[in-house]
Amino acid sequence: MNVITPIGRSLTPFAARLSGLKDADRKAAAGELARVGLPTPHVEAWHYTNLRALSGRVFSAPAAGFDEAAAQKALAGILADNGGLAGLPRLVLVNGAFAPSLSSAEFPAGIVFTSFARSPDFGTQTAPDRDALVALNTALAGDGIRLSVKPHVNAGRIVFISLAMGLEEDISFHPRHAVEVGEGARLSLIEIAVTVEKHAGAYLHNPVLTSVIAEGAHLTHVKIQHEADQAVHLATVYADVASRATYDSFTLGLGSVLARHEVHVTLRGDHAGVHVNGAQLLGGEQVGDITSVITHGAPDCISRQTVRNVLTDRARAVFQGKVLVERVAQKTDGYQMNQALLLSPTSEIDAKPELEIYADDVKCSHGATVGALDEDQLFYLRSRGVPDAQARQMLVEAFLVETVDLVEDETAHVILLQALEKALTERVGAPEKTA
């Protein structure tokens, strides 16, 4: 019986750029990518999220340089919209390239910053063959940020803004970011991805962020993805968490026609703890995917995950959450909750929470619920004179805010709430379509 390996999608969208590579690492990644192709729904990890949006297009590299005035204006707008960000040190990328003119010139002591373009390094933990999209990033990465916090330094908050602009033709950018938090140090990274102006061109934003959190260190990573519907956003995040270190992450997915936020967290040392939380509020034809793999590779670690999705129109959300407990990871405490609200008869949720457990002395559980707004709650509000649309918005807001409240960093919390409220008014505030 000859077993045929599933053939992935063709690499035509990137073929020209993949063929001229010189660097050995990049060539290896491109070779691996050529072997597996871009994932199709036949690949288990991509069963629910189809990359056909990339087919039939050719994505060229973004042009060098950008409209400085437009970028400054956009940045000022973002800072004005998100009170609390203005005073913080920031890093800005335009179409995946680090833009010094938009970024802070100085960083507090104890923070070392360089760009990937100046000092390319693919990091230690991402084997390019692990995932086609990481291989694509490795092959084509042009720039990115590289941050490291020296041991025992409390680096405070850093804002990290990714702008997409000048999109006349189809482009793709593949920034490679690396964050290292030294022993006993702390850092809050607030990441915002936006599209500055709408144009005819579609674009692919394919970032890879690797983070290493040393013993006793703490990293907060909050991300707001609010790109326009001409964007395909496919992000992969790696977090390596050492003994007694903590990784506290939250992703808010609001934008892009197709978005995937894939997180791989590895608990490598004992007594480490992670939060891998997220929320998505999607409408129109959007597809939003939150995928995570949390690997307990050491004993006595704790992982917590809460993900909530709210869907209107014909939107579809995907949640895939795997908790892997290795044989050594005794006394693991893992909990995962995934909930979805469907607000329209044509929306869809596909969820695959997954436990893979090889240690016996563990406490692991997961839960998932899917449903519509609770009629009783709605009735309660209506009977007290709250108009229908407002009542619905209140309930949806409460549903999502509960997840945002898990973020401990105050500035990040406020910014998340603001972004959420704005999106709620756009998506749910309109008179409700009911079945």
Add this chain to the structure above:
Amino acid sequence: MPAITETREQVEKLGQSSYQWGFETDIEMDLAPKGLNEDIIRLISTRKEEPEWMLEWRLAAYRSWLKMKEPTWAKVTHPPIDYQDVHYYAAPKKKNGPKSLEEVDPELLRTYAKLGIPLHEQALLAGVEVPEGEEARMPVAVDAVFDSVSVATTFRKNLAEAGVIFCPISEAIRDYPDLVKQYIGSVVPVADNFYAALNSAVFTDGSFVFVPKGVRCPMELSTYFRINARNTGQFERTLIIVEDRASVSYLEGCTAPMRDENQLHAAVVELVAMEDASIKYSTVQNWYPGDENGRGGIYNFVTKRGACRGARAKISWTQVETGSAITWKYPSCILQGEGSVGEFYSVAVTNNHQQADTGTKMLHLGRNTRSTIIAKTISAGKSDSTYRGQVKIMPKASGARNFTQCDSLLIGDQCGAHTVPYIENRNMAARVEHEATTSKISEDQMFYCRQRGLSEEDAVGLIVNGFCKDVLKELPMEFAVEAQKLLAISLEGSVG
């Protein structure tokens, strides 16, 4: 953690002695040559005296099978299977099909006696009238299938009086071709999956049940499957049709002798429930699981699916899976009729090197359909056990409801327990809930039992039985006892 350490030692000590059904019956066999091709399929069809359409059906299945590839998504590993190294037809030699138990080879009867199958209604089959009270005492009709060939079906006369047809499917193909033709392959199409296509091409026997409108089947129906001959595959096919307002409860049990090499079992079970009909299908699966080093054992690749065609129809699957080297099995419900109900209750126990990837699929098509999934997984030794289940709510299934609970218990630190649910909801007026836990027997529970004077083994037994209670209580009473015994034997050493 002395209790667990001790438990583990006992599990390790557990040899093959525990598989009581590992004997081989020396019986004259009618064996087709090894290998699979259109000629073999023609041979099977000829031997079974099948009509032409059945042969065509088989050949169509075979041709689509040739184009298919083995599924690889399950969390099981095994060396490649050589499908040409299997006998696709093995039958005990017989005259013209047993008309009574007296014509059945005595070796065979002894086999079933050893298995403890209630074939003592043999007198009835032999034409001896049984006193009135007798049959009420043991109201279970049994269809015994030996290497894919049905050798005896008991209580047929009584069932016929009630209007129930219960016979080998090969007989049904000859005697009720219209019924079979209408329903076979209607729930599991020939090209549904690799193993179902293989089964459709080469199945040799199995059970057929037809319960007409308004009839409540007067007794439990039961089939015992046994693989006996070496290098044979068992491919049985079961078809159960229950018409409006009718109901039936059906149980299957399975055993096989101990062998070094792996044997293939690829069955297909199709259930059809019409309006207000109810089918309860219980399985106690105890195929030979292989020895403590993972040698031998049955590869159990089974497709089971039920269709609730009419409004308020109900299909309930209950399974206790203790055997097989590899289990690949997902009894499913297609909930088509408005307000129809699907249930899945499962206990899967793996020990030594066993691998089980089992679960269910609930496909909600109709309005107000409901499904419940309760799956209990127990892993011990070096085994791996996976619950894999899909709940899919289609856009028209407004008011649909699903509740799923999966619990895993790990005994020892060399095993694995995994939970892989797929939840797909396309209707805002549906509600799906899923919860899963993984744990071990806690020291507190053990201490509580030990302190009250229970031995280590009894305590573990008590706790595990409690863990499985939600499922065991769904089994028909006669078999609940058997299942509990099986649980104990499968986990001997760790489960008292």
